[in-house]
Amino acid sequence: MNPWASEPDRWARQEASRLLDRLGLPMSRREMLRCCLYGAGGLFLLNGWGLRATAPRRLPRARSVIQIWLWGGPCHIDLFDPKPEAGRDFCGPLNAALETNVPGIRIGQLLPRLARQADKYALIRSLTHGSNAHETASYIVQTGHNPGGRDVFPSAGAVVANFKGGSGGSRGLIPPYIVLTEPQGRFSESGFLGYSAKPFVTGGDPARPRFEVEGIVASGISEARQLRRRELLGQLNTLGRALPGEATLQTFYASEEQAYELILGEAGRLFDLDREPDEVRDRYGRTTFGQSCLMARRLVEKGVPYVTINHKGWDTHKQHFQAMNRKLPELDQGLSALLEDLAVRGLLAETIVWVSGEFGRTPRVQWDPPWNGGRNHFGRAFSALVAGGGFKGGQVLGATNATGEEVVERPVHPAEVLASIYTLLGIDPGATLPHPEGQPVRVLPEAVGHGGSIRLLHEIMETV
Template sequence: MNLHHSSDPRLWNLESELRMFALDDPRMTRRSALRLGLLGGAGALLGAAGLMQAAPAPRVPVVAAPQPRAKSVIQIWLWGGPCHLDTFDPKPTAGSDYAGPLTNPIGTNVAGMQICELLPLLAKQSDKYALIRSMSHGSNAHETAAYTVQTGRASGGRDVFPGVGAVVSLFKGYDAGYKGLLPPYIVLTELQGRFSESGFLGPRYKPFATGGDPGAPRFLVEGVVAPGLSEERQRARRELLHQLNTLERATSRGDPRLAAFGQCEQDAYEMILGDAGKVFELAQEKDDVREKYGRNTFGQSCLMARRLVERGVPYVTINYKGWDTHKQHFPIMRRKLPELDRGVATLLEDLSARGLLENTVVWVGGEFGRTPKVLWEAPWNGGRGHYGKVFSALVAGGGFKGGHVVGASDARGEEVKDRPVHPCDLIGSMYELLGIDPEARLPHPEGLDVRAIPSVAADVKRGGRLSEIM
């Protein structure tokens, strides 16, 4: 299951087929089995093992910034773009055309800081996080905005740059000595789908998307947990696999190619039947803990993220959909915001109680904000459009100081009023906290000099690192 030990995507496909066979997956065809040599195709397996000699992914020296404070990141990606006025930057005096019915923001446990009235639990945790109210990039399209927020670079040009998770996987993952069987970059539960997360770094640094639903009675992680299949049946399938693997029995045990392939198989079964895969068994948590997070997909994803960083996974993304509210915005907010409130507030409290918040960055935000002026007319009927001029983000832990507000928007939330913060500013700040040199060179396939964040000479807007909260 450890898909990141090999840089060759063909081998990953073979590993996937191995998992399908072991899990009795209906996608496992006779042709797939033959490719693995499981039905006596010795030559086919030898060819597969030969892929171990394929050229490795480009390597670069891992350069650490002084005194890293964070070990992991939990990114809560509000897919579609949440409205800044209705979350972390309320404007109650702007009138109903801007605030709509949400005109009673609440105070927090930090004097002078207010947030939306539908976030009462987060209001009690504001000493643990900072709000950035002056995020900006100017793009109003999902694809280009998501790319810019995730990479710190403008869209277009000849290269597709890697997102934050892929860069963290490069500098904090296997190349930097990460030993875990769990992949170093995990997405709950499906990829964002707006761009290639790994960019030119290639498939070695793509995230592992779990699939499934953490809020279901059983979290069916793709390739790890099979519906309707017991551990006993899985063990029996593994024994049958070994019995059919005539090539391994007939070949010297000292062959490094077969040894490497065998290690992949061993790691896969450790994920399926061993302790590594137990991290996905949320039933191990007490019922009151699960209830506190919220018995829904998002709440249980937050709990799952805590379990993953507790195991040392460097980067976890929760892809939380439903924020593209062109129509019926306020009824949707009355459903979504309490769910967000409960999940994030409990996550911050839980991380803090376990001593994990000090070395885990929590980043909450989406690709942009939404139009400050409500679209009351048909067909929107109280919706909000895309808005990249100004939006908000929440950051906590890992060296970020809680109880602070960075920047400000104007009285209606239409323009940045003070201290503009651009995506590369936030990303560069997170890299520093993680001990990643923002000027570190990335392994470009053509040998170009590309740094972790754009150089000053690049045509990228910037307002400076978030030194006031670091």
């Protein structure tokens, strides 16, 4: 049996052959292939997890992730998997779809700005895990693990903070994992990684005249007043003057200096959105979500590895379409501005944007009271958007049936989305996490669903 007869290796032979043609090398293709395959054959294995790759290995290219968490679960057929032909009982008044700037890709009719940028993102239309409970579904999507057992696994943000937190480089004092603006709830984001991996939750509202970031910007206290307070504190510090050079006090002063740098220095000014031109702020939308997207751009520009925007309001059991008339235009403006801004600044190539909720919503509308046009939880089929950082734009992965009720092509488990994101960040999905009891616990499980192996989303990932 030929050990190189698998699909990845056929791809490798074809690529090497094309490379030889382009380079015009005198070496025979057989000789070149023998050198490549035996010298670097290990590159076609997924290091650390013992799984065969199903396509060529991708090299890490992403530096940061912006996760837009649609808390409550958005309806996939209203957003990224429209089914206008399904009729009123499925579409309600949202009975049209928009053609995008990529032929053949349509999205929901209330997302016109995103329709003009489909070349920047990929849509996953075949996500599935089967859970209809908020807590369970959130845990599965955020961690890639099924609940149960003795361990509470960390969320993606905590995993990235664990591997990518470090000294922060130009980030300085800014934490590696930031949530705008409220905790996601439903589960412990840090899991067994503990306090060191917990996110910094900003609180406040970036759409207000002053973004009052918890612990950094105090309500009703100006920067000038903070400076006067610091001066007064120094004048009252008689102990420090009496014991110059005392080691314990020097440690305290160093911590105090860092705290004031966050409050009064350049690190704290990172959260001052007034430093952005009015036209930029207007482009994102003067909403909490829009300004959170702008804040996320500022954070990844500074080098923060993981930013989550907790965008609530998608749990629409009642009066679903009234809510969508508010939520979808807001999402459309903020997200499209974020993608465009990242692209213009050269940041999209190194920043993954991931948009998803914990599940979808029932495609069939509940018209009867008390729902009055509502949709319930639906974990059997839902969608996500991914962009940047090594994901290819203008792509669609997977499909549901004509009513959006069943996955009919390329089922994707949330763990496979996370494995792909981690891989693009240079994090081995099979690496071991620091466990409080020293147990050998992997970042992601080896198998999902009914024993199926985790596959990277090669179809929508760039080749290098």
